[in-house]
Amino acid sequence: MGVAVDLQDAGASANPGPEKSGHESALHALADYLADDMLACNKAIVARMDSPVPLIPQLGAHLVAAGGKRLRPLLTLASARLCGYEPGPDAQRHVGLAACVEFIHTATLLHDDVVDESTLRRGLASANAVFGNKASVLVGDFLFARSFQLMTDDGSLKVMAILSNASATIAEGEVLQMATQNDLSTPIDRYLDVIHGKTAALFAAACRVGAVVAGRPEADELALETFGTNLGMAFQLVDDALDYAADQQTLGKTVGDDMREGKITLPVLAAFHAAKTEEERAFWSRVIESGEQTEADLPRALDLIAQTGAIEITLARAATYAEMAVAALASFPDSEIKRLLVETASYTVSRAR
Amino acid sequence: MGVAVDLQDAGASANPGPEKSGHESALHALADYLADDMLACNKAIVARMDSPVPLIPQLGAHLVAAGGKRLRPLLTLASARLCGYEPGPDAQRHVGLAACVEFIHTATLLHDDVVDESTLRRGLASANAVFGNKASVLVGDFLFARSFQLMTDDGSLKVMAILSNASATIAEGEVLQMATQNDLSTPIDRYLDVIHGKTAALFAAACRVGAVVAGRPEADELALETFGTNLGMAFQLVDDALDYAADQQTLGKTVGDDMREGKITLPVLAAFHAAKTEEERAFWSRVIESGEQTEADLPRALDLIAQTGAIEITLARAATYAEMAVAALASFPDSEIKRLLVETASYTVSRAR
Helix, strand or coil: CCHHHHHHHHCCCCCCCHHHCHHHHHHHHHHHHCHHHHHHHHHHHHHHCCCCCCHHHHHHHHHHHHCCCCHHHHHHHHHHHHCCCCCECCECHHHHHHHHHHHHHHHHHHHHHHHHCCCEECCEECHHHHHCHHHHHHHHHHHHHHHHHHHHHHCCHHHHHHHHHHHHHHHHHHHHHHHHCCCCCCCHHHHHHHHHHHHHHHHHHHHHHHHHHCCCCHHHHHHHHHHHHHHHHHHHHHHHHHCCCCCHHHHCCCCCHHHHCCCCCHHHHHHHHCCCCHHHHHHHHHHHHHCCCCCCHHHHHHHHHHHCCHHHHHHHHHHHHHHHHHHHCCCCCCCHHHHHHHHHHHHHHHCCC | CCHHHHHHHHCCCCCCCHHHCHHHHHHHHHHHHCHHHHHHHHHHHHHHCCCCCCHHHHHHHHHHHHCCCCHHHHHHHHHHHHCCCCCECCECHHHHHHHHHHHHHHHHHHHHHHHHCCCEECCEECHHHHHCHHHHHHHHHHHHHHHHHHHHHHCCHHHHHHHHHHHHHHHHHHHHHHHHCCCCCCCHHHHHHHHHHHHHHHHHHHHHHHHHHCCCCHHHHHHHHHHHHHHHHHHHHHHHHHCCCCCHHHHCCCCCHHHHCCCCCHHHHHHHHCCCCHHHHHHHHHHHHHCCCCCCHHHHHHHHHHHCCHHHHHHHHHHHHHHHHHHHCCCCCCCHHHHHHHHHHHHHHHCCC
């Protein structure tokens, strides 16, 4: 399969990092096209990360320095533009909501890293590793509250309903993920519920509010919601594939993290379902269900996953979602921003091929 | 001082529990007066605790079974009534917002217990002790998101601003509390900032939204906000005093918890500031700042706190806040609900005397 190698190829050798993959190129093209909006959004994020309690901007600066793709706020900004929203000195709702979406996401990341006991995030020490679990829980709460202040500032009840519903769905997805942990009998549909909750719901909301600020009819809101949902599903499936396929430098996280946590993802379910011997099933049961792991287990797991085509199965599903995402944009007239959104959906999958 | 004994006296011997203290009696009288509203509020809490993800209602049922005084929702219901809000089949905004306030509070409690590593809450095993820290973090997030859905359902931008601002202030208070932990050089004003954030801000918001749903002028909103702020300050000061004074059965938590956590509260600051010898100062520094504690330290700390009058100092401050709370209600005409609110403020302090 050689996914890691492919990624490095796409990275054009000299600096094979996430910056250079096709996926990142598509995102960079989108971010370049929306450069003014992104600048305003980043300013808003830094400004609203502030607080008279010093630890909050300190931890915030760590998060901002860690960077990240800002994919979700990009989606809000792009969706607003796709819907014809014309920014101006008094028309910056898309920026405030893009920042809001990023705050929800960041709050979730902080709590995720505590729950998963992660020490790396985007290749750097995670906030909980630097500031401790307590700070991450409490600053996560602050960012979550801040996101609600940003929604309130926007002033649209429709936007508030979309984003507060998404927040509840994210939390449900995270709890469901915890409940499926270490359980190989988890049906694939339940795994799909998990990634819908923890990832796709916010992608969907981020896109939909773009149509709301532009005052477009509900059909356009729903089209963008469908685009976001399917893009989010594709994105998370690829992420879950990369956890068993990418090298640490490319991914910015430790390969095999999901395995170490006994997380139920499609690569594992597919490999387990395709297991041909009792010994293979016993291997997965020991590693994922009982959590007894040795150093030899990750190579063995990667072998089994390669043998059973579990990565291809996962990426094929991702490709189907990405196609559905693109199809959802059919009703929008052709434009540069539409082309960039379509490219983002394509590269979401091709980044792992 | 013998606060624990006084509390048991107030408890009339047979069943010396929190149910029987004067404070609880005042709350019971308030809850009795608002029985229909409280019933509706409890129903709303149970209904909105539901989710297709089973762990959420399971953990929710644990929280509901653990009970609690429901003081904050009571304040919303009472404030609405004080302002002349007339409930009816289509006038239940006060109930939804009372539930919302309780959700914010419960989310905070769940995260507090994780951060403080508490094993007891209201005399029962805490949720994190039963369900684990991960579940408490994630279900806390869910309840927080749910509170924002409840605000959105209410539909008033003013209410949303009040409650989302309170949520951010609570998180700031919690972070500030963490930053002052183990630090005896914390100024008393900073301690007051902490309890304003972590407790008084939600009391204030809970009261203020009662005036908003009743459509009263801003002066009344502000009067109720002032009432709530001062009541919250008094409440937290008394709570902090009880941590060094009450017996475990009365308090429903472990005496000395704050000391074990190196939490900076007024009883400790007052005892430290009043220390007469270098040995006393060294004792506090070891116990609170370096966290090296032995079994003999709690009795010694209680002795020093008693000798220096630190509890009286704390309760005197609480009494002043309670008086300011009562004074803030001056502009409201006399009524049974006003009398009950005044009594609640008085008993907030007298419960510890």
